[in-house]
Every structure is written in structure tokens, then in C-alpha cells.
Amino acid sequence: MSAILAVGPYTEAEREAFKAELQPTFIGTRAELDALDDTACAAVRAIAYKGHRPFGAEEMDRFANLGVVANFGVGYDAIDVGAASERGIKVTNTPDVLNDDVADLAIAMWLMQAREMRQAEAWVRDGSWAEKGSAPLNRKVSGGTVGIMGMGRIGRDIADRLAAFKTEVHYHARSEKDTPGWTYHADPVALAQAVDYLFIALVGGPETEKYVSKEVIAALGERGVIINISRGTTIDEEAMLDALESGAIAGAGLDVFVGEPKVNPRFLKLDNVVLQPHQGSATHETRAAMAKLQRDNVAAHLAGNDLLTPVN
Amino acid sequence: MSAILAVGPYTEAEREAFKAELQPTFIGTRAELDALDDTACAAVRAIAYKGHRPFGAEEMDRFANLGVVANFGVGYDAIDVGAASERGIKVTNTPDVLNDDVADLAIAMWLMQAREMRQAEAWVRDGSWAEKGSAPLNRKVSGGTVGIMGMGRIGRDIADRLAAFKTEVHYHARSEKDTPGWTYHADPVALAQAVDYLFIALVGGPETEKYVSKEVIAALGERGVIINISRGTTIDEEAMLDALESGAIAGAGLDVFVGEPKVNPRFLKLDNVVLQPHQGSATHETRAAMAKLQRDNVAAHLAGNDLLTPVN
Numbered sequence: 089m090s091a092i093l094a095v096g097p098y099t100e101a102e103r104e105a106f107k108a109e110l111q112p113t114f115i116g117t118r119a120e121l122d123a124l125d126d127t128a129c130a131a132v133r134a135i136a137y138k139g140h141r142p143f144g145a146e147e148m149d150r151f152a153n154l155g156v157v158a159n160f161g162v163g164y165d166a167i168d169v170g171a172a173s174e175r176g177i178k179v180t181n182t183p184d185v186l187n188d189d190v191a192d193l194a195i196a197m198w199l200m201q202a203r204e205m206r207q208a209e210a211w212v213r214d215g216s217w218a219e220k221g222s223a224p225l226n227r228k229v230s231g232g233t234v235g236i237m238g239m240g241r242i243g244r245d246i247a248d249r250l251a252a253f254k255t256e257v258h259y260h261a262r263s264e265k266d267t268p269g270w271t272y273h274a275d276p277v278a279l280a281q282a283v284d285y286l287f288i289a290l291v292g293g294p295e296t297e298k299y300v301s302k303e304v305i306a307a308l309g310e311r312g313v314i315i316n317i318s319r320g321t322t323i324d325e326e327a328m329l330d331a332l333e334s335g336a337i338a339g340a341g342l343d344v345f346v347g348e349p350k351v352n353p354r355f356l357k358l359d360n361v362v363l364q365p366h367q368g369s370a371t372h373e374t375r376a377a378m379a380k381l382q383r384d385n386v387a388a389h390l391a392g393n394d395l396l397t398p399v400n
Numbered sequence: 401m402s403a404i405l406a407v408g409p410y411t412e413a414e415r416e417a418f419k420a421e422l423q424p425t426f427i428g429t430r431a432e433l434d435a436l437d438d439t440a441c442a443a444v445r446a447i448a449y450k451g452h453r454p455f456g457a458e459e460m461d462r463f464a465n466l467g468v469v470a471n472f473g474v475g476y477d478a479i480d481v482g483a484a485s486e487r488g489i490k491v492t493n494t495p496d497v498l499n500d501d502v503a504d505l506a507i508a509m510w511l512m513q514a515r516e517m518r519q520a521e522a523w524v525r526d527g528s529w530a531e532k533g534s535a536p537l538n539r540k541v542s543g544g545t546v547g548i549m550g551m552g553r554i555g556r557d558i559a560d561r562l563a564a565f566k567t568e569v570h571y572h573a574r575s576e577k578d579t580p581g582w583t584y585h586a587d588p589v590a591l592a593q594a595v596d597y598l599f600i601a602l603v604g605g606p607e608t609e610k611y612v613s614k615e616v617i618a619a620l621g622e623r624g625v626i627i628n629i630s631r632g633t634t635i636d637e638e639a640m641l642d643a644l645e646s647g648a649i650a651g652a653g654l655d656v657f658v659g660e661p662k663v664n665p666r667f668l669k670l671d672n673v674v675l676q677p678h679q680g681s682a683t684h685e686t687r688a689a690m691a692k693l694q695r696d697n698v699a700a701h702l703a704g705n706d707l708l709t710p711v712n
Contacts, residue, residue, distance in 0.1 A: 097533060188542035188566065196511035203508055203683075206521060208676050213668055217661040217677040221409060228683040230500035252564030254500065349529040356525055364520050365529040371515075373540040 091131055092386055095121060096138030096160065101372075102379045109383055110390075112136060124150070134158065134386045137167065140348075144168035148175055156389040158382045161369070162186055162242075163319060164399055165292035173400045180385040180397050184241060185377040186369035191245035193368045194287055194317045197341025201313060201362045202227045202285075230254050235283035237276060237300065238318065239265050243289035246317075250287075258282045276300070280307035285315065292319030302327035305337060312337040317368050320346040329354045332361060343368050403443055404698055407433060408450030408472065413684075414691045421695055422702075424448060436462075446470065446698045449479065452660070456480035460487055468701040470694045473681070474498055474554075475631060476711055477604035485712045492697040492709050496553060497689040498681035503557035505680045506599055506629045509653025513625060513674045514539045514597075542566050547595035549588060549612065550630065551577050555601035558629075562599075570594050588612070592619035597627065604631035614639035617649060624649040629680050632658040641666045644673060655680050 094103075094112040106112050113128075115121050118141070132151045137143055138160035148154060148171060156178045157167055164181045172179050200206065204226040210216075211223040230253045236243045239261040247257050247270065257270040260279040264272040273279040276299065280286055286308055290296045300314070300323040308314065314337065316323060325346045331337040339360035345351050348366055355363055369378065381396065388395050402425040406418060410426060418424050425440075427433050430453070444463045449455055450472035460466060460483055468490045469479055476493045484491050512518065516538040522528075523535040542565045548555045551573040559569050559582065569582040572591040576584040585591040588611065592598055598620055602608045612626070612635040620626065626649065628635060637658045643649040651672035657663050660678055667675055681690065693709065700707050 099537075189540055192511060192540075192542050192565065193515060196508065196515055196517060199504060199508035200512055200517060203505060203679070205508060205512060205674075205676065206518065208679050209518060209674065211677050212663060212675040217663070221661065222682065223677045223679055225411075225682050225684045225687055226679070228501055228504075228685040230504050249561075249564045252561045253504065349533065351524060351529070362517075362521065363524040364517065365523050365535045367515070367520050367535055367538070370534065370537050371540040372537045375537055 091133040091390065092136060093121075093132050093134075094136040094138075095143075098138060099375075102375070105376070105379060106136070106383060110387060121147075134389050136160065136382050136386050140166050142166055142168070145171040145175075148172060148177060156180060156385065156395065158385040158389075160378055160382050163292045165319065165321075169400050178389070178395055179399050180382070180395050181399050182378040182381045183397055185381055186374050187242050187245045189371050189374045190242050190317050190368040191249055193343055193364065194246045194289075194315050194341075195249050197317075197343065197362045197364065198285060198287070198313070198315050199229060201315075201339050201341040201360070202229045206362065207359070229285070232256075232285060233258065233283045234285045234287065235259060235273075235279045237279065237286060237288045238290035238296075239267075240289060240291065242317070243287070246287050246289055255285075276304050277307045280304045280312070281309075283308075284311045285313050288314065288316040288318045288322055290318045290322045292321055296322045298322070298324040300324065300328075305331050308337050310335060310338060314340040314342075316340070317343045320344040320348055325352065332358055403445040403702060404448060405433075405444050405446075406448040406450075407455075410450060411687075414687070417688070417691060418448070418695060422699060433459075446701050448472065448694050448698055452478050454478055454480070457483035457487075460484060460489060468492060468697065468707065470697040470701075472690055472694050475604045477631065477633075481712050490701070490707055491711050492694070492707050493711050494690040494693045495709055497693055498686050499554050499557045501683050501686045502554050502629050502680040503561055505655055505676065506558045506601075506627050506653075507561050509629075509655065509674045509676065510597060510599070510625070510627050511541060513627075513651050513653045513672070514541045518674065519671070541597070544568075544597060545570065545595045546597045546599065547571060547585075547591045549591065549598060549600045550602035550608075551579075552601060552603065554629070555599070558599050558601055567597075588616050589619045592616045592624070593621075595620075596623045597625050600626065600628040600630045600634055602630045602634045604633060608634045610634070610636040612636065612640075617643050620649050622647060622650060626652040626654075628652070629655045632656045632660055637664065644670055 090113040092112040095115045129150050133153050134156045136158050158180045162181050162183045169179050208223050234250050234255045236247050236259040239259045260273045260276050302324050305327050341362040343364040385395050404424040406424040407427045441462050445465050446468045448470050470492045474493050474495045481491050520535050546562050546567045548559050548571040551571045572585045572588050614636050617639050653674040655676040697707050
């Protein structure tokens with residue numbers, strides 16, 4: 089039996105790369121996981137986890153010799169780290185290698201929303217440009233006031249890009265950071281009041297659930313646009329939908345949703361939103377780098393070496 | 401009769417702003433222009449021009465007292481500046497105020513093309529995400545090699561933004577510029593060979609017609625992507641279409657086209673292109689700034705003052 093379970097929707101390329109280095113057993117579905125017998129479970133020393141389905145105490149207790157859950161992704165909110173720690177199980181993630189991609193998508197959604205590029209593209213493709221003339225005017229973004237909610241590594245990468253667009257950068261984090269003169273707000277509502285564009289770069293999990301509250305959304309105002317590349321849970325999604333529908337805020341660019349991949353159908357009726365399928369890190373280059381870091385963590389554990397990127 | 405003709409598709413907001421400061425006669429169509437009688441033409445001292453339809457010697461000769469043609473836009477290739485100079489007519493444009501918007505759209509098309517955001521948006525909106533799972537992987541842009549063809553003010557604004565995406569910047573211009581260590585190529589083909597993403601920021605007009613030649617396009621190679629925010633004429637469009645169809649290059653993001661607003665129908669069959677309706681400067685804020693600069697040039701001429709932004 090294999091000492092490594094690779095659990096989740098691994099692509100063909102990822103499976104090939106995995107098999108070239110290690111000997112994992114691939115588990116694609118929950119039913120396959122449940123079907124493992126006791127001998128198979130006892131052999132498992134490492135799980136390489138991919139996906140957003142919760143993996144907690146109940147799952148961990150099936151594997152008596154499990155030493156590490158190596159998550160594919162920087163956000164490990166699917167994995168119950170507290171339960172892992174209680175059992176002496178280490179958890180690893182894949183930080184940093186995806187920061188650029190996620191920051192790029194944040195900037196891209198910001199531009200695409202404000203410059204109404206989906207609508208403009210349709211204007212070309214459906215013949216409106218030739219028949220009716222110029223598309224409607226849209227909104228300038230460079231020089232605007234922007235806010236970052238959560239100034240971790242990804243937040244910083246977003247802010248560095250925004251600065252090149254001649255924006256005035258504000259941010260909120262648990263504490264003030266070393267920045268090139270950006271404005272710190274201890275209060276998230278004060279941040280929202282100060283800016284037109286609010287980028288959400290919080291970590292996920294219970295502590296940040298609905299951190300972007302109804303009050304924060306209201307403070308953003310009718311020129312306000314929310315860009316979210318973190319987790320759907322970090323925003324009060326119902327309050328945001330109300331604000332988008334009523335015009336209480338101007339728009340949103342969203343890569344993450346509550347209950348994804350199902351999306352609240354109210355989003356689909358809106359024209360002032362850019363909707364992306366949680367593709368922040370979904371480039372060939374970055375997914376290969378994430379998979380490599382995950383495998384390296386698994387291999388380090390099996391060899392008795394220090395883990396590369398432990399989170400507990 | 402009015403001393404000012406405002407020729408072209410002015411929006412209602414632009415007309416109101418114009419009338420609040422000056423007393424123009426608005427001419428929306430070529431037929432209206434042709435219908436002006438001799439008395440009306442003799443009264444005209446300034447033309448505020450908007451649009452891409454050629455305005456040359458024939459048109460100028462109808463206005464014996466015309467002193468300035470104030471163009472709406474930085475690109476004045478629609479106006480025959482040589483013919484104007486011969487007649488002692490000054491031409492003005494609206495530089496700088498639109499640079500940020502145009503650079504923003506260039507970056508936006510680059511990101512949208514590489515990250516396949518139009519396809520990803522459809523993946524959410526048509527239910528594919530919920531039914532089929534993750535969208536196909538796409539391409540990382542940060543850290544790539546980028547080239548700017550034409551390092552004028554807009555080219556520089558594009559390059560400054562690209563640098564924040566940790567790219568390696570190369571450029572071609574008539575002469576080497578003062579840059580933060582970017583790589584100059586005297587030969588446009590050499591520039592294309594050196595980079596994956598080629599941004600076209602040339603001035604329009606006969607001198608740059610098909611400057612992005614079949615050879616330049618071939619040198620870009622199968623990972624190559626062309627972003628054009630200049631004029632459709634600066635690229636050998638048929639050669640680019642051939643390369644896009646055959647996979648000789650990877651894609652394009654285009655805001656300008658030969659014969660626009662009609663677009664070669666071959667573009668509409670392609671999935672590897674982002675197509676925008678010449679909306680580089682089409683924000684409320686920037687169009688208002690352009691209109692103001694155009695009016696200020698007209699007013700300066702009528703008052704006998706120095707023009708603000710003359711081009712001849």
C-alpha cells in the first residue's frame with residue numbers, strides 16, 4: 089500500500105509529475121476515500137490535499153500513522169489545523185509561489201470592471217460598433233483611491249502593482265506595516281470610507297467570516313467597487329448583492345463566492361460585476377510550482393527532514 | 401454665423417460643456433458639412449474636430465479664414481498637417497491627458513488575454529463551473545518579457561506599469577531613451593525576437609503604416625502576443641490574422657483596427673483575441689479633460705493667445 093494519498097481533482101499533468109517523483113495513490117472522490125480499508129489507511133503517512141471540501145478530525149482519525157497533510161494552495165481553511173495539531177499531524181501549504189498570479193487577477197478584474205471590457209468586447213463582436221458607433225463611456229481607474237483589506241504577502245503584491253497606476257493606497261491590517269507611505273486604517277469601516285476601490289486580500293477561515301460587513305460595504309458608497317481574490321466567506325455576500333442591485337455600491341470583481349462552484353444566481357443578473365471561477369492561481373506555470381512545493385513537503389516528511397512551509 | 405465649427409460625433413455632455421464656454425455650430429455629418437454655404441464658411445475661424453474621417457486640403461480650402469483645427473485626441477492622423485501648414489492653419493491635439501487611460505487599457509487587454517478572462521467569465525455565467533469543475537488553466541504574465549514598440553509618452557506609461565508586474569522590459573524607438581535599465585533595440589524585428597508580449601504604442605499616419613510587419617510578427621513566435629492601442633494601420637493586419645489563425649503567434653489584445661468601426665470578420669472567429677472598440681481614452685473623466693483642452697486651444701486662437709498644444 090502507498091504511504092501517500094493524493095486526494096482531490098489533480099490534473100493529468102499533475103498526476104504525471106507526482107508519479108515521476110513519488111508513489112501516491114490518487115483518490116478523486118469522497119466515495120473512494122470512504123472505501124479505503126483499514127490496511128490501506130494504516131499505511132498512509134502523508135496526504136497531499138487539493139480542493140475546498142472540509143478535511144477535519146473525522147477524516148484524520150481514520151489514518152493512525154498520518155504525519156502530514158500537505159495542502160495544494162496558500163489558503164488551508166478547508167483543513168482543520170486545530171484538529172491536526174491535537175493529533176500531532178503537521179499541515180503545510182504553498183505560499184508565495186502563487187502571489188503574482190493572484191495579484192495579477194485582482195488588477196485585471198479591477199480594470200475589466202471599471203473599463204467595462206466585457207460589455208465593450210460584446211459591442212465589437214455583435215456588430216454594435218459598426219452599426220451604432222462608439223460604446224458608452226466608462227470610468228478612469230488610474231489616479232484613484234484604493235484600499236487593501238489584509239496586507240499580507242498577496243495584499244502587498246496587489247498594492248505594489250496599484251502604486252504603478254498612480255493611485256493613492258490605503259490599507260487595513262491587524263497592525264501597521266512598513267510601507268512606502270501608504271495610509272493605515274485600524275478600522276475597516278474607515279478604510280472603506282477613504283477609498284473608491286476595495287481589494288479584499290484577507291486569509292479565509294472562521295476569524296474573517298463576513299469581515300467585509302454590511303457596514304464596510306455601506307461605507308464604500310455609490311462610487312465603491314469591491315475586488316475579492318481571497319475567499320467568498322470574507323464578505324457578507326447577501327449584503328454585497330443587495331448593494332450591487334440597489335446601486336449602493338458601483339460594482340464588483342469577484343474570483344471567489346460563498347458555496348462555490350455554485351454561484352448565487354442573483355450575481356448572474358448583474359451587469360456591473362466581473363465574475364471569475366476561482367482562477368487566481370490557475371496558470372500552468374503557477375499550478376506546476378504549487379504542485380512541486382506540495383510534493384517537496386510530502387517528500388521532506390517521508391525522509392524525516394524539516395517541512396518547507398509548515399503552518400502549525 | 402459662428403466662428404467655431406464643432407465637427408464630429410460630440411456627446412450631449414460635450415455639447416453642453418462646449419456651449420457653456422463658447423458658441424460653436426455643431427456639424428454631425430459629412431452631409432451637413434457639405435451643405436454649409438459660402439457665408440457660413442467664411443465666418444469660420446476655428447474647427448474643433450472629432451473623429452477619424454480624413455480632413456485634408458479639400459476641406460480646408462472651403463474655409464478662407466480658418467486659423468486652427470483643434471483635434472479631439474492625441475492622434476491627429478485624420479488631419480493633413482502638411483496641407484494645414486501650407487495654408488498657415490495651425491493644428492492642435494490633446495496629448496497627455498489621455499495617457500493613463502490608454503496605458504490602463506493596454507495592461508487590461510494583456511491580462512484579460514493571457515488569463516482568458518472572457519472565457520472564464522462565460523464559464524461562471526453559463527453554469528460550466530458548477531457542472532464541470534474548474535476552468536482550463538491559462539498563462540502567467542508577471543515575470544514575463546515584454547516589449548514596447550514606440551517609447552513616447554504613452555509607451556512610457558505602459559512600461560512603468562509593466563515594470564510593477566516584475567517584467568523584463570525591452571523597447572524599440574527611433575533613438576535610445578533615458579530608462580531605468582530597460583533594453584533598447586534599434587531593430588523592431590530584434591525587439592520581437594526578445595519578448596513574449598509586444599505592446600504597440602506608435603504614432604499613426606503613413607510613416608508607421610504596417611511598421612509591425614510580417615517579419616516582426618513572425619519573429620514574435622508561437623508564445624507571442626500583440627497588444628495594440630495605437631492605430632490599426634501600424635500593424636500588417638492580414639499577416640497578424642494569418643498568424644493568429646495558424647498559431648504562429650499565441651494571441652492579441654486589440655483596441656484599434658484597419659477600417660474601424662468595421663472589423664475584419666476573421667477576428668470574430670478567433671478565441672485567442674481580446675477585441676475592444678477603440679475605447680482607450682473612453683472614460684468620462686478623460687473625455688471631459690480632452691474636450692476641455694480642445695476648447696482651450698480654440699479659445700486661445702480666437703483671443704490671439706498662444707495655442708496650448710500645437711503640433712505644427
